Amino acid sequence: MTRSVETTSSEDSELSLPAPKERRRLREAAELTHDEIAAAVGVTAATVRSWESGRTAPRGRKRELYTQFLARLAARRQDGGPAGPPGEAKTARAAEEPAADPPVPDPPTGDTPTPDPPASDRPTPDTPASDRPTPDTPASDAPSPDARTEPEQLPAEPPARVPVPGPAEAFDALYALAARDLARQAYLLTGRGALALEAVEKAFVQAWDRWPEVATDPDPVGWVRAIAYEYALSPWHRFRRAHRQLDKPPAEPADRILLDALLALAPANRRTVLLYDGVGLDLPDTAAETEATTPTAGHRLVHAHADLADRIPELADVPLEKQSALLRDLFTALRPAVDLEPRPAAVVRGGGERRTRLWTRATLSLTAMIAVSTSYTLMTAPTHYEPPPAPGESVSGVPPLAGPQQLTERGKQLHDKLRADPEAGPARIAPRIE
Template sequence: MTRNVDTTSSSAPELSLPAPKERCRLREAADLTHEQVAAAVGVTAATVRSWETGRTDPRGRNREAYAAFLAALAAPAAPATAPDHADTTSDGPAGTASAAETPRTEQPAEPASADAPAAPAEPVAHPAAVPMTGPAADFDALYDHAAPALARQTYLLTGRRTLALKAVERAFTRAWARWPEVATDPDPVGWVRAVAYDYALSPWHRFRRAHRRQDAPPADPADRILLAAVLALPTRHRRTVMLYDGVGLDLPDTAAETEASTPTAGIRLVHAHADLADRIPQLAEVPPEKQSALLRDLFTALRPAAPLDPRPAAAVRGGGERRVRLWSRGALGLTAVIATATGYTAMTAPTHYEPPQSPGQSVSGVPPLSGPQRLTEPRRQLQEKLRADPEAGPARIAPKVE
């Protein structure tokens, strides 16, 4: 049975905001990016884009902060500075909150489905933009910001420490190999997160011997119950809960990252909350509208049996470069072998056409060779007559009267 979540807004009067097109115009006039506005207001860059397109509207303290920011942009000669409330628990410089460590973002003004819950209107804090001085420094800054949070998220998705760390390392290795594309992506943390989630949740890991044994459960009984409840969810529900409740994405962004429609993502979220409430006593005691906040607190408090310490960024970057060099050398070696075989074939191949020999045909009717045949009676008499007659002389040709 699904639960309907109350989507009514606060009773306090909401501040008036400019039209969506005017919001976009003010930002472009100030020569600011979506990431800079998101860092100033304390939301994600995707949320700012939703506000400027009119798909969603801010509520609560997010609305107050956004209204004040736009007012500062509209005021003449008023610098648009970011407030000093950035939190260092962000999922990355693109403004995506860390798993189970950042507050909730806002929800759309109208739910897409009756079963789709809307998140509480609480602000999400994000760090200020990290200064970038080059590709390697940019990658290291992104890794230092996002790797610890992604390691925790993938651990909650899989329950395996080794697989979680490997998924994070594989995602950042691929990001470094395609760094121009990742660096220009509007949400680089989301790009890396999608790769890490796909690798961590791949069904092929079940056939690997290294992942057949279960990791040691957390020491705290409450953490063991939470982790077991999350791992009991279907893969799609597990990913939806992690993005919505852990990372802090709103429902449309969660649906986009899980490649589903917004109503489908909402239904998955409702069913996932119901399944978790059946397995977690703490979650069953709170009303549905407060389950997201409680899940976020539980994710934050969970402590694995072993620490989740990703390798340094330089080691991951160097390992990716070494892997690329090995693959390049392997490709060059294979190309050289193919070229050598082709040259040898060209030198030893015939220069003219040689028709193939026709296949042999069976011949019938020829008696087998088995020695002299047995003499018949007339032949025997002839042989005796020849032996009795003289061999030479006139008598040989003279007729004989018998």
């Protein structure tokens, strides 16, 4: 049983995007630069030039932002009439500025006929006669138009101070924006829910440790995404017992086929097709994030689409130009069988700070131990050189050691006689009379 996926929204977005020449004409009519368009959409100026030349096309969220921005430019151009050449056209910022105050006419003189007052200023039957202006009333007593229309001057109040969010609030906002989507993308890369959540947390912990660099990065989500992808696709996880087996497959047969087809791709091709078709990056940005050249990323994408078409029945009957839109819908509709809810941002940020404190304390303890060992060695080490003792030598003039003397001839005879006597033993001690 296969599941049909609707592609109406993607086709509508393709139809609503103007042609490359129309994009450039709208930008020039509004007197905007490539850098200003890039800053509004969230891409680089080179990407905007590529879109206007027709070499590449925006995808995903960037396509929607670019289409809405061009629609606003076209609406402003229609409201202001046909735009002239770029040098005479109004900029988008000038169109939003309020118009200047109209000039105040000079007060009427005696020779100039006074125009009739408007209907709102004419006396009505309900107006008392005392309030009606008479010809004898001097002009100075009549309220001037400025006095009637000018509002009462109130004391200027100081503008309310908007609190500037700190680093923790900015990190929490980034985490709430991208953590759940990154966990889903890491799951599509690995097929393991625990590893996906671990990769996202590792990436955000590293982002918090280097927050000044991440906060000033033009694409902080891309910075965190690159770290999460690298950690999730690390080959060292195969040696971990907890990540050797895949998680429970999805319940839908179409989701199982899609996930098995993705995991059968090479890691580089899997990452390329997920960035291009799932996230919606264009080919140059995909090549830059995968640290490859644009032709290499294109070849990887072509091979990945061919392998997926062989494994996914729904993709085999779709033309090549519509495979990306169908894959994007399939990635969005996939429902994992595991929970991919990341932990709160405060917990992740606190865990990173706690880990940093532990490493700092361990480093300080090791440094203290090395310092103590070095001090003890310096205190107990000899301060001068002591040569080893020389080997022994013969010394003359010293008397030999005292000991038993050599036996004489008579002594040897007595010695032999005592040893040869048959009555050896205690009986020899008793005296014998001869």
